[in-house]
Amino acid sequence: MAINCAMIGSGNIGTDLMAKLKRSANLNPVWMVGIDENSDGLLKAREAGLKTTHEGVDGLLKHIEEDNIQIAFDATSAYVHGENNRKLQEKGVLVIDLTPAAIGPFCVPPVNLKDHVGEQEMNVNMVTCGGQATIPMVAAVSQVQAVEYGEIIATISSKSAGPGTRKNIDEFTFTTSGAVEKVGGAKKGKAIIILNPAEPPLMMRDTVHCLTETEPDQEAITASVHAMIKEVQKYVPGYTLKNGPIFDGNRVSIFLEVEGLGDYLPKYAGNLDIMTAAATRTAEMFADEIEAGRLTLTKLSA
């Protein structure tokens, strides 16, 4: 039996996520929550047969028990996530956070999803699109040898960056650089995001620079990077290594491209896919735990 889910936020990410959840074997998207009745996301959700509300998270809360919603995805913004999270957790709903709020622990599936098993967490944070695309590579290097400094540059097409991302661009920078350290394993992390308005829109591009503490073991790092690429490809088939790893002194540089599945926005918007696919994979694992009786959702009082 699939676990019933709600999506909070009917923008680019929420709408793309709906398509992923529709295909999931053990997740069942039931509700889509927005704030604008006429938004494209809510329209698409109604077309897909989901229940919708344009009254924000409050419009959903009264239906949580009757529809047995156990997992909610928050794709609103860092500023409203805190309040959304509080309200959902009071109802015992597990929250997968796709904003850069980072209240809960970071989750980058191929690196640390397994670590979250058995932790009874009620909120996990999916970092950012740039973080999902690059942190696996930082980890691939740091698993071989110590990384003094990890830097990531994420370039996304202007058309794939919604108003929430633009208004709160600092949160991208802070959250991503924090996760480059905490999940990627770099002692110091830095994150840069660039929007490019070229037409036709460019594919998401990501560059990862690691400075290793000692001379890089080229063979071991190359093997580790290729193995990690395969892990990410399991849930984002369009994740590809364009160039590298190249080595220059202690610098290791890796050049990536992320092509999406074209679910909501066209294939160039790999930044949407890598977030929504990672969130789906994370939720599927929690759903397995719930179904197997190993994870019991608890109502947290405020």
Add this chain to the structure above:
Amino acid sequence: MDLKGKKIRLHDNALRDGMHSVGHQFTLDDMVRMATALDDSGMSLIEVTHGDGLGGSSVNYGFGLHTNKEYLDAVIPKMKNAKISALLLPGLGTVEDLIMAADCGISTIRVATHCTEADVSEQHIKKGRELGLDTVGFLMMAHMTQPEALLEQAQKMVDYGANCIYATDSAGYLLPDDVTSRIGILHDAFGDDIEIGFHGHHNMAMGIANSLAAVEAGASRIDGSVAGFGAGAGNTPLEVFVAVCDRMGIDTGVDVDKIMDVAEDIALPLMPTPTRIDRDALTLGYAGVYSSFLLHAKRAEKNHGVPAKDILMELGRMGAVGGQEDMIEDVALNIKKKLA
């Protein structure tokens, strides 16, 4: 062109844009010597930061010899009349960096976005205004959008709280008529409420001509750098522009004789190679490519044996924007693969 009696404010960028030319390696003494000499010449605004602004120090753009705080702390207390500005590119620098720079005593924050992406500047422009800074919206690569669209973006920055808007010719691509149309539409829309500025690069040798066109169209702030010390073939060389303005009767407040000496005696000796329009710099202007890509492309040529000119042309074809320095090595590797 009759510009007699116009009064404009010059903004020297040698200690920020010039950082690109030295791989962000100015010493504190270099900065202080040049800034004090510029102050003494009558320059009213001087920008001091890493070439890519606050938060710019990185593998991608190059690590600074010192932190931005160290540079600002060294220069600001030494200024008699000149005010110091800092540059901030949202996505790279953050509000935290802005607060740090404000605490150091900058008077002006320039928040720079690509010319079509002004809405990433909201947090930073609002904070700049809240801190009481002279807050400038800096629309880069202004050749990549049409004047009407540029105005729409400028309006967003004004709505966030910017009191001055720049059309920034980061690639040195614009020709005088292009400057006239861009500055003109901004000036017509905002009147005297909002100052308009122009930042040129000299890759097509248009720095002076474009700056004059900007003044004629209503710009009251003009960027440049002494001896043209800046990315690509440099910025509008300010000692030359000051001399031209002097002959035309434009009041800049800068002493021609003194700024010539700063150019010759202080700026020039600090340049690893004199700023000139070599074929790679000309390619920037010709293909419309971000000027600070120049030295990165030359390095990629050296490391991967692919001509910098070819790399820059390809980046122009791709529509690369400011900040995408990471694509330079990627493009070089791709060209190398094709040739193999």
